[in-house]
Amino acid sequence: MQMQNHLLARTARIRHGLRFAGAGLLLAALHCLAPSEASAQTRYTCRDDNGNNYTSSRACPQGMKTTSVSAGPTASEYRSERSPSRSVSSSPAPDHQQYMSERCRTLNETMRSAYSRGIKADVQEGMRREYNRDCREEESEASSRYDRERREARLQQRDEDRQAQQAQQASQANEARRGQQCAESRRILNIKKARTDLTEGERNDLKRFEDAYLARCAR
Numbered sequence: 402m403q404m405q406n407h408l409l410a411r412t413a414r415i416r417h418g419l420r421f422a423g424a425g426l427l428l429a430a431l432h433c434l435a436p437s438e439a440s441a442q443t444r445y446t447c448r449d450d451n452g453n454n455y456t457s458s459r460a461c462p463q464g465m466k467t468t469s470v471s472a473g474p475t476a477s478e479y480r481s482e483r484s485p486s487r488s489v490s491s492s493p494a495p496d497h498q499q500y501m502s503e504r505c506r507t508l509n510e511t512m513r514s515a516y517s518r519g520i521k522a523d524v525q526e527g528m529r530r531e532y533n534r535d536c537r538e539e540e541s542e543a544s545s546r547y548d549r550e551r552r553e554a555r556l557q558q559r560d561e562d563r564q565a566q567q568a569q570q571a572s573q574a575n576e577a578r579r580g581q582q583c584a585e586s587r588r589i590l591n592i593k594k595a596r597t598d599l600t601e602g603e604r605n606d607l608k609r610f611e612d613a614y615l616a617r618c619a620r
Contacts, residue, residue, distance in 0.1 A: 460527030497547035583618035
């Protein structure tokens with residue numbers, strides 16, 4: 402009987418130990434899964450001075466160039482995006498960014514949509530530092546170029562409008578002058594037609610004058 406009780410107690414301890422070990426393994430597995438979900442947020446492609454490329458879930462370290470940044474939603478954001486009750490959006494890109502490099506445009510777009518994508522604050526700060534270091538001057542030049550081209554386009558449109566207005570005024574002046582000349586020619590024609598003492602030569606002159614008047618004014 403003592404041997405049987407001893408075996409039963411030993412079996413119970415083994416079962417308790419297995420349950421404890423299983424719980425520990427489950428917690429360890431969950432702990433390992435947590436960073437994998439967070440790491441799916443952003444992937445950085447970094448290039449060193451030798452031209453070698455590396456992919457990392459953290460912002461590129463000092464001394465390396467960020468060649469691309471890809472941001473994806475976490476599992477919770479993915480479920481929220483599939484739900485009709487929530488939509489993720491970002492403000493449209495400024496017009497002057499069309500004159501910037503693809504790398505700076507991509508970095509700017511990622512920064513503007515960082516909050517909606519759930520990118521961590523320290524990662525956002527790293528992107529801002531990199532943007533200020535590598536892209537801020539380029540953005541300033543792009544903005545100046547965009548403003549300059551807009552001014553030039555407005556000036557050109559203004560010149561075209563002025564030329565069109567001047568052409569219209571000239572056409573109206575010519576039309577008014579032709580109307581006055583035709584009215585004077587008609588008056589002279591009526592006076593000559595009223596005469597009954599025209600010579601043969603004067604009648605021929607009158608015929609030519611009338612033909613010219615009809616060709617120019619009868620329309």
